[in-house]
Every structure is written in C-alpha cells, then in structure tokens.
Amino acid sequence: xxxxxxxxxxxxxxxxxxxxxxxxxxxxxxxxxxxxxxxxxxxxxxxxxxxxxxxxxxxxxxxxxxxxxxxxxxxxxxxxxxxxxxxxxxxxxxxxxxxxxxxxxxxxxxxxxxxxxxxxxxxxxxxxxxxxxxxxxxxxxxxxxxxxxxxxxxxxxxxxxxxxxxxxxxxxxxxxxxxxxxxxxxxxxxxxxxxxxxxxxxxxxxxxxxxxxxxxxxxxxxxxxxxxxxxxxxxxxxxxxxxxxxxxxxxxxxxxxxxxxxxxxxxxxxxxxxxxxxxxxxxxxxxxxxxxxxxxxxxxxxxxxxxxxxxxxxxxxxxxxxxxxxxxxxxxxxxxxxxxxxxxxxxxxxxxxxxxxxxxxxxxxxxxxxxxxxxxx
Numbered sequence: 001x002x003x004x005x006x007x008x009x010x011x012x013x014x015x016x017x018x019x020x021x022x023x024x025x026x027x028x029x030x031x032x033x034x035x036x037x038x039x040x041x042x043x044x045x046x047x048x049x050x051x052x053x054x055x056x057x058x059x060x061x062x063x064x065x066x067x068x069x070x071x072x073x074x075x076x077x078x079x080x081x082x083x084x085x086x087x088x089x090x091x092x093x094x095x096x097x098x099x100x101x102x103x104x105x106x107x108x109x110x111x112x113x114x115x116x117x118x119x120x121x122x123x124x125x126x127x128x129x130x131x132x133x134x135x136x137x138x139x140x141x142x143x144x145x146x147x148x149x150x151x152x153x154x155x156x157x158x159x160x161x162x163x164x165x166x167x168x169x170x171x172x173x174x175x176x177x178x179x180x181x182x183x184x185x186x187x188x189x190x191x192x193x194x195x196x197x198x199x200x201x202x203x204x205x206x207x208x209x210x211x212x213x214x215x216x217x218x219x220x221x222x223x224x225x226x227x228x229x230x231x232x233x234x235x236x237x238x239x240x241x242x243x244x245x246x247x248x249x250x251x252x253x254x255x256x257x258x259x260x261x262x263x264x265x266x267x268x269x270x271x272x273x274x275x276x277x278x279x280x281x282x283x284x285x286x287x288x289x290x291x292x293x294x295x296x297x298x299x300x301x302x303x304x305x306x307x308x309x310x311x312x313x314x315x316x317x318x319x320x321x322x323x324x325x326x327x328x329x330x331x332x333x334x335x336x337x338x339x340x341x342x343x344x345x346x347x348x349x350x351x352x353x354x355x356x357x358x359x360x361x362x363x364x365x366x367x368x369x370x371x372x373x374x375x376x377x
Contacts, residue, residue, distance in 0.1 A: 064357060065336050065337075065358060065369045065371070066371075067357065067358070069372055070357065070359065070371055071088060071090075071096055071103065071370070071371065072088070072091070072093040072096070072358060072359075073090075073091070073092075073093075073356070073357070074091035074341075074355065075088050075342065075354030075355060075358055075359050076089055076090065076117065076118065076342055076355070077089030077118065077120045077342055077354070078120075078342050078343075078344035078352050078354050079121065079122070079128070080346050080347060081122060081126075081128055081141065082122065082141070083099070084099075084100065084347060085097050085100070086098045086352070087120050087128070088354060088359065089117025089118065089119070089120050089130065090115075090116075091116050092115050093107065093115065094106050094107030094110070094112050094114075094115050094117065095120065095130055098376060100376075103372060108134070110152065111137075111151075111152035111154070112130065112137050112152055112154075113130070113132045113135040113136060113137040113152075113154040113164075114133040114164075115134075116133045117130055117131070118132065118133075118169070119131030119136075119166060119168055119170075119179075120169070121170060121177075122171070123171045123175060124175050125140075126140075127139065127141075128140075128141065129171070130169075131166030131167075131168070131179060132166060133164065133166070134156065134164050135156035135161055135166065136154070136156075136166060136169065136179060136188075137152050137153065137154050137155075138152070138155070139153075155188070155193075159193065160192060160193030161179065161181070161186050161188075162179075162183055162184045162185065162186045162193070163181035163182050163183035163184065164181070165182035165183070166181050167180050167181060167214060167215060167216050168218045168229075170218040170219065173220060173224065175189075176188070176189055177189075177190075178196075178218045178226065180214075180217070181214070182211050182213070182214050183211060183213045183214075184196070184197065184213040184215065185197075185215055185218070185228065196237075198215065198228055198230060198235055198242070199232065199235075199244070200212035200213055200232070201231040201232025201233075202231060202232070204231050204255050204272070207255075210231065211231075215228050215230055216230070216257050216258070217258045217259050218259075219260060219261065222261060222265065224239070225238045225239075227259045227267070228259075229256030229257060229258060229259050231256075232254055233246030233247065233249075233251050233256060234246075234251065234259060234269060249284075250279075250284035251269060251271075251277065251284060252269065252271050252274040252275060252276070252286050253271035253272065253275075256269055256270070256271055257270045257271060257272055257298060257299050258298070258299065258311075259301070260301035260303060260309070261303075262278070263303070264323075265280075265281070266278045266279060266280050267279045268301050268311075269301075270298035270299060270300060270301045271296075272297055272299075273297070274296055275287055275288070275293065275295065275297075275298055275313070276301070276311055291325075292325070292326045292328065293313065293319055293328075294313065294316045295313035295314055295315055295316035296313075296314075297313065297314035297315075298311050298312065298314070299312060299314075299342075300312055300340075300342050300343055302342075302344065302345070304345045304351065305349065308320050308321060308322050308323075310343045310351070311343075312339075312341065312353070312355065315339075316328070316330070316338065317329050317338060317340075318330070318335065318340055318343070318353060329367060333366055333367045334360075334366045334367035334368060335353070335360055335367045336360075336369060337353075337358070337360065339357070340353050341354060341356075342354045342355065349364075350362070350363060353367070357369075358371065
C-alpha cells in the first residue's frame with residue numbers, strides 16, 4: 001500500500017519576496033536588446049548546453065538536419081501564450097519566441113535568469129513564467145509587450161526560492177506557482193515563497209544531474225491533488241497528507257520524469273529506466289514491447305485535445321495512444337531525431353516536437369523539421 005505522511009504544517013519559514021525582490025535578483029544590467037528579425041534571417045545562437053544535461057544518445061541518420069540551421073540544437077520546452085506566439089525553451093540558448101512574423105532569442109544577456117530552460121507556463125493574469133538553472137523569470141506581456149532587461153523579472157534563492165536550479169514549473173488552479181528544483185519544492189503565491197517538503201530519495205548516479213531532492217515533474221489532477229515526480233517514485237498531496245507511490249506499489253520505476261492524467265482519470269508515469277505505466281487508482285498497467293512500444297527512457301507525457309496520450313522514447317521515436325493501441329512515429333514519418341523531450345499541441349491542432357536536433361511539427365500526415373527558415377505554417 002502507498003505510504004502516507006500527514007502534513008500538519010507544510011511551510012517552515014516563508015521567505016518574503018515582492019516586486020523589489022524581483023527587480024534586484026540578478027538581472028544583468030546591460031542596456032541591450034534583441035531586435036526582431038525575420039525568421040528566415042535570424043542568426044544562430046552560439047552558447048552550448050550546460051554541463052551535466054542529458055546528452056543526445058540517439059543514432060543519427062545520413063540525412064540528419066543541419067544543426068547550424070536549427071532554432072537550437074536542443075529544444076526541451078514548448079509553450080503558446082495568449083496572443084498565439086510560440087515559445088521554445090532550449091538547453092543552453094535561452095528561450096526563443098515566434099510571433100508569426102519573426103523569431104527572437106532571449107538569453108542571460110537580455111535579462112533571462114539562465115540559459116537552460118526547463119519550464120514555461122502562463123498564469124491567470126497572462127504573465128509568462130520561465131524556469132531555468134538560474135531561478136525563475138517573470139515576463140508580463142500586457143505591461144511590456146517586448147521582452148528584455150526592462151521586462152524580465154527574476155526570482156532566485158535570494159528571494160526565498162529553495163534552489164536556483166529549476167527542473168519543473170506548474171501553475172495550479174488557484175494560481176499558486178509550484179517550482180521543482182534540484183533541492184526540493186517551493187510554492188509562490190505572487191508575494192512570497194513557501195517551502196514544501198518532500199522526503200529525500202537515493203540519488204540516481206547513472207544520470208548526468210541528480211540529487212536526493214530533485215523534482216522532475218509536478219502535475220495537478222482533476223481532483224486538485226498535486227503530484228510530484230522524484231527519484232523516490234511519485235508523491236501525491238491531497239491538501240492534508242503526502243502519499244508515496246513507488247515500485248513496491250507497482251510503479252514501473254522510482255525514477256519518474258513526468259506525470260499526466262488521462263481523460264479517464266488514469267495517472268500516467270514516464271520513467272527514466274523502465275518506460276511508461278498507468279495507474280487506475282487500484283493497480284498499475286505497464287506498457288511493454290507486447291504493446292508495440294520499444295525502449296525504456298521516457299522524458300515526457302502529453303495529452304492532446306482529442307485525449308490521445310503522446311510520449312517520446314529514447315532511440316524509438318514518439319508514440320501515440322488512442323485508448324486502444326499505440327502508434328509509433330519515427331524516421332519513416334520524417335522524424336530525424338530519436339531524442340525528443342517535449343511535445344505540445346498549438347491552437348490550430350498542430351503537434352510540435354522538441355529535442356535533440358531541434359524542432360519538428362506533425363500536421364496529421366507527416367513530420368517536418370522546422371528550422372530558423374521555417375516552414376512555420
């Protein structure tokens with residue numbers, strides 16, 4: 001049975017942070033900005049990914065994309081804002097935004113908190129929050145439509161964040177921002193950070209970045225419960241108690257990279273060593289080669305508007321589950337990368353895939369590599 005811990009007091013010592021804390025939290029005071037340029041002529045970023053990040057292990061093909069033409073060599077987060085602009089978080093080139101006309105890059109020089117982007121979310125006020133290895137960055141589009149040093153506001157450990165190395169970022173239904181870091185979880189209500197304690201787990205030294213408290217994934221389910229993916233399995237918080245679900249309960253692996261709720265209420269888990277499984281509240285179902293799914297290293301889970309579940313598997317392409325069967329998308333469909341790490345469906349129903357070798361888009365028939373020259377439509 002899952003192990004429960006009753007939480008009488010979640011916060012230990014809330015740290016106060018406000019607008020003044022945001023303004024003084026390490027934004028580089030360079031009076032530089034990135035001019036919007038046509039996507040067909042944007043220059044290539046030059047910064048490489050931080051040490052210790054996941055390395056591209058996929059086998060490459062002879063016709064692999066030209067890395068110099070990619071929006072970044074490694075795209076790991078995708079988000080669409082209220083205006084329809086697409087944001088792409090990279091593994092060392094900061095964040096770039098495509099607004100329908102131009103592709104712009106924003107990195108530390110422009111005031112971003114870090115170069116490796118591991119989370120992009122929007123809140124109820126239309127603000128965009130970006131999690132990096134250097135903290136979290138807030139961008140307020142209505143107040144300042146153009147990102148830059150004057151419109152990026154950073155929050156770090158100095159403002160009360162438990163750790164600057166951010167790995168997951170979620171805004172819940174109440175507007176609270178949950179931040180998973182290398183050293184645990186913080187909650188931010190817009191004014192102050194509150195630590196949220198999750199028990200330590202044995203670090204996974206087979207991975208490039210690890211710790212006893214790293215939180216790779218945070219998810220709110222339809223019942224308002226918060227789920228956390230850690231090295232010690234999954235933890236679920238119902239507002240009162242914190243319950244652990246691990247291999248002892250049937251979880252496919254304790255090294256959880258992502259958690260997702262399906263339309264049927266089943267909870268899906270993407271793990272680093274033993275693939276994907278789902279939990280119906282009573283028992284686990286493991287996805288295996290008998291289901292037509294090969295590989296074991298899974299970084300992401302995504303539910304599209306039709307309720308299909310998508311997930312990438314290292315060296316095995318991307319899979320879609322329609323409730324009955326799993327369909328594979330790979331080299332035969334135009335996907336040149338076997339190291340996809342993020343999946344996102346935009347307003348038009350197009351599916352975007354990001355990972356090693358850049359950005360790809362699925363239009364329902366085939367998969368195209370989207371470079372700095374497009375095609376964007």
